[in-house]
Every structure is written in C-alpha cells, then in structure tokens.
Amino acid sequence: MPTPTFSARFRCADGCDFHAPLTEVVYRCARCGGLLEVEHDLDALKQRPAEAWKALFEARFRGGAWPLGSGVWGKKEWVYPQLAEENVVSMYEGGSPLLRLDRYAAELGLDDVWLKECGVTHTGSFKDLGMTVLVSAVKEMRARGKAIRAVACASTGDTSAALAAYCAAAGIPSVVLLPRGKVSTAQLVQPIANGALVLELDTDFDGCMKVVQELSQTPDIYLANSMNSLRIEGQKTLSLELAQQLGWRSPDWIVIPGGNLGNASAVGKGFAMMKELGLVERLPRLVVAQAEHANPLYLAVTAAGRKPGPEVEVVPVQARKTLASAIQIGAPVSAKRALRALAALDGLVEQASEQELADAAARADRAGAFACPHTGVALAVLEKLAARGTIRRGERVVVISTAHGLKFSEFKVGYHEGTLEGVAPRLANRSVRVAPTLAGVEDAIAARFGRG
Numbered sequence: 001m002p003t004p005t006f007s008a009r010f011r012c013a014d015g016c017d018f019h020a021p022l023t024e025v026v027y028r029c030a031r032c033g034g035l036l037e038v039e040h041d042l043d044a045l046k047q048r049p050a051e052a053w054k055a056l057f058e059a060r061f062r063g064g065a066w067p068l069g070s071g072v073w074g075k076k077e078w079v080y081p082q083l084a085e086e087n088v089v090s091m092y093e094g095g096s097p098l099l100r101l102d103r104y105a106a107e108l109g110l111d112d113v114w115l116k117e118c119g120v121t122h123t124g125s126f127k128d129l130g131m132t133v134l135v136s137a138v139k140e141m142r143a144r145g146k147a148i149r150a151v152a153c154a155s156t157g158d159t160s161a162a163l164a165a166y167c168a169a170a171g172i173p174s175v176v177l178l179p180r181g182k183v184s185t186a187q188l189v190q191p192i193a194n195g196a197l198v199l200e201l202d203t204d205f206d207g208c209m210k211v212v213q214e215l216s217q218t219p220d221i222y223l224a225n226s227m228n229s230l231r232i233e234g235q236k237t238l239s240l241e242l243a244q245q246l247g248w249r250s251p252d253w254i255v256i257p258g259g260n261l262g263n264a265s266a267v268g269k270g271f272a273m274m275k276e277l278g279l280v281e282r283l284p285r286l287v288v289a290q291a292e293h294a295n296p297l298y299l300a301v302t303a304a305g306r307k308p309g310p311e312v313e314v315v316p317v318q319a320r321k322t323l324a325s326a327i328q329i330g331a332p333v334s335a336k337r338a339l340r341a342l343a344a345l346d347g348l349v350e351q352a353s354e355q356e357l358a359d360a361a362a363r364a365d366r367a368g369a370f371a372c373p374h375t376g377v378a379l380a381v382l383e384k385l386a387a388r389g390t391i392r393r394g395e396r397v398v399v400i401s402t403a404h405g406l407k408f409s410e411f412k413v414g415y416h417e418g419t420l421e422g423v424a425p426r427l428a429n430r431s432v433r434v435a436p437t438l439a440g441v442e443d444a445i446a447a448r449f450g451r452g
C-alpha cells in the first residue's frame with residue numbers, strides 16, 4: 001500500500017470556518033479572534049493501523065537516527081508532517097524518564113505513583129518539546145523567504161531558556177521579555193548565555209505577555225508563546241511518550257501544574273488523538289494543579305460550582321508572588337483550551353498553598369525525586385486528593401514534573417535553611433558542621449542514626 005500523505009493546518013479552535021497553512025504568520029482566528037489549533041488529516045493517519053504506529057514510534061524512540069530519535073520528531077507525522085527534514089531544529093528533546101515513586105506513594109496510602117520528568121532535557125523544562133516545533137517552523141518559513149527578523153516571547157523563565165537555545169542552534173535572533181526579579185538565577189542566565197536579547201521589564205508575566213502580543217503585531221517579529229498552537233503540537237508528544245512508556249496504557253490520573261494552561265491542553269490533545277487513532281483504549285482523568293497565589297482557573301471552576309468545561313468563565317486575577325514562580329500567571333491565555341481538555345478528560349482543578357507545595361516537594365525528594373516548586377504544586381494536590389479519597393490505592397497516577405529542580409536551587413536551599421517566607425519547613429534537612437576528625441564524623445552519624 002502506498003504511504004498516505006499526512007498533513008496538518010491551522011484551524012479556529014472555537015469552530016469558525018477558518019483555516020491557514022502552518023507556514024503562515026497567524027496566531028488567532030481572522031473571524032472571531034479566538035486561538036487556533038493544529039488540525040491533522042486524521043483520515044490519512046487512520047490508514048496506518050494503531051499497532052503499526054506503536055511499532056514505528058517504538059523503533060525510533062531514543063535511537064540514533066537524526067532527528068527521529070528525538071521524542072518529538074519520532075512522532076513527526078502527528079506533529080508537523082509537511083516540515084522539510086533539513087529545517088528541523090532539534091536538541092534531542094523528549095525521551096524523558098518516567099520514575100516510579102514507591103516510597104512516596106506508600107506515604108500517601110497509594111501504590112502506583114509515577115513522575116514524568118520533563119525537566120530532564122536540554123534546557124531543563126518541558127518547554128523544549130514545543131519550542132523545537134516552533135523554531136523549526138520559523139526556519140522553514142525563513143527558508144521559504146518569509147521575512148522574520150526575530151522570534152520573541154514573554155516568559156516566567158523557562159520559555160525564554162528554550163527559545164534562546166533553539167534559536168541559537170538555528171542561527172535565528174531571539175528576544176525574551178522577563179518580569180524583572182521574578183525568575184530564578186539559573187533561568188535568567190540561560191537566555192543570556194545563548195545570546196538572546198534579554199529584556200527585563202518592571203512588571204509581572206501578564207504585563208510582559210501584553211507587550212509581546214503588541215510587539216508581534218509587526219509581522220517580522222514572530223510570537224513564540226504557547227498561544228501559538230505550534231508549541232502545543234510539540235508538547236502533545238508528552239502524552240504519547242508517557243503512554244508508550246506505560247505499554248500504551250493510559251494511567252487513571254494525570255496531575256499537572258497549570259499557569260498559562262498551554263501544557264494541560266497539550267496533554268489533553270495528545271490523549272484525545274491517541275484514543276481516536278486507537279493507540280490507547282481509554283482516557284485518563286486530568287487534574288490541573290494551581291498555586292493558591294495564582295489560581296484564576298481554580299477560582300473560576302469553584303465559583304461555577306460545576307465540572308470544568310468551556311462554559312466556565314475564567315476572570316483574570318492579580319497573581320501574587322509564589323515560590324512556584326513560573327506559574328505566577330493571573331490571566332492564562334490558554335484557559336479555554338484547558339477547560340476543553342478538562343471536560344474531555346473528566347477533569348478536576350485543585351490548588352496548593354506555599355506551605356503545601358514546599359512540603360510536598362521535600363517529601364518527594366526524601367523518596368529520591370528532586371522536585372521543582374511547580375512539581376511541588378502538583379504533588380501537593382495529589383496529596384490532597386489522596387487524603388480525600390478521590391485518588392485511591394490501585395489507581396495509577398502520573399505527576400508531570402515540569403522542570404528540573406536544579407533550576408530552582410534558591411527554593412531548595414531556602415527550604416532546608418528555613419529562610420522561605422511564610423513556610424515552616426517540616427522536612428528540613430540541615431547540613432551539620434563537624435570537626436575534621438573521625439570522632440567528629442562518628443558522633444554526627446550516631447546523633448542521626450544511633451550507635452551501631
């Protein structure tokens with residue numbers, strides 16, 4: 001049988017009859033102004049049976065064949081099928097570990113808890129998954145003669161790191177708008193090192209987002225935030241990859257931290273596509289976890305007093321300072337997309353306080369993880385749902401870890417030294433200063449573990 005021709009294009013996510021090729025500079029529907037999504041020719045994809053897709057994806061996974069060994073480009077037909085291979089800008093993203101956290105699960109009265117470590121990747125966060133697609137698309141557009149001077153984003157830190165790295169690899173100028181004083185040192189130094197134009201604005205993320213949207217009205221400055229649905233296509237592979245790692249079975253629950261809410265919608269899209277094409281039999285339930293200091297989705301769903309769905313109106317809030325700085329977002333651009341994913345995946349929204357997120361990260365660390373504060377938000381919400389009996393023993397849970405803990409060393413050190421504002425560290429582990437002698441070391445061991 002000849003290989004079917006796979007294709008994808010933009011369409012209005014709100015259902016207007018608006019379409020555009022992926023090589024066009026367009027972020028919103030020309031009719032209603034709503035966000036776009038990437039629409040795949042599902043009939044063409046269905047011509048290959050589910051078992052054949054699984055075998056193909058597995059054969060490519062983490063292999064040496066460039067770029068198909070990438071977790072994203074190994075699924076190219078489902079992401080951006082028409083992209084010319086020479087325009088792929090890849091840093092071997094994806095292929096991140098899925099850890100089983102047995103000791104942590106036992107503390108919660110659960111027995112099947114996994115951590116999908118999206119931070120174990122080139123720039124240390126899940127943002128690489130979407131950025132490889134977006135920057136590749138820009139390379140393709142430039143190769144076709146489109147005048148794109150630079151690619152720009154507003155960021156709480158991780159998006160800017162990914163944009164700068166992929167643009168540096170491709171030789172494309174990048175501009176990042178950061179809220180001054182609200183990103184970690186490690187996050188700030190990444191785009192600086194990769195040669196981006198780093199602009200620190202005296203505002204919060206929502207303020208940066210407003211400016212970058214105005215900036216990208218100029219067609220030669222391409223917008224790299226996740227309102228650009230090319231990013232969602234790459235992030236969607238997270239679902240495919242974790243299903244693959246679980247033997248093409250959906251977990252019962254996925255718990256994910258939510259800020260601008262692009263990632264939650266990407267996870268929903270990945271599972272919906274796998275179900276439609278027969279790669280998984282059922283959908284998992286989706287839990288979006290928000291920091292109590294930046295919780296517009298939680299407030300909206302609670303106020304509506306109903307299951308989350310697209311009818312819920314999300315009213316922007318002034319996000320307050322949170323240890324989970326990358327999700328300090330009060331006006332989530334992808335709220336509607338995420339609400340659709342929550343409706344499709346029988347979802348829930350919960351929140352976590354600063355104390356809860358910090359303790360949850362420390363608790364998981366005690367069982368071998370090294371959780372960033374955003375992952376801490378998701379873990380704290382898992383702990384609440386387990387305590388409430390919503391998530392039970394015998395159910396499989398995957399928590400999405402969105403960044404590497406090392407990017408947030410100020411948070412980790414602050415917790416254990418007891419210097420985090422408003423947090424009483426219940427699980428602090430202080431280093432012990434001892435005399436440089438055998439007796440000094442033995443005394444310290446005895447003090448912690450008792451005499452042998």
Ligand SMILES: Cc1ncc(COP(=O)(O)O)c(C=O)c1O
Pocket residue numbers: 125156157158159226257258259260261262263264326327372374402403
């Ligand atoms: C580490 C980390 N976790 C979670 C998020 C939230 O993702 P989203 O904005 O897609 O909801 C972000 C980015 O905003 C992030 O950088």
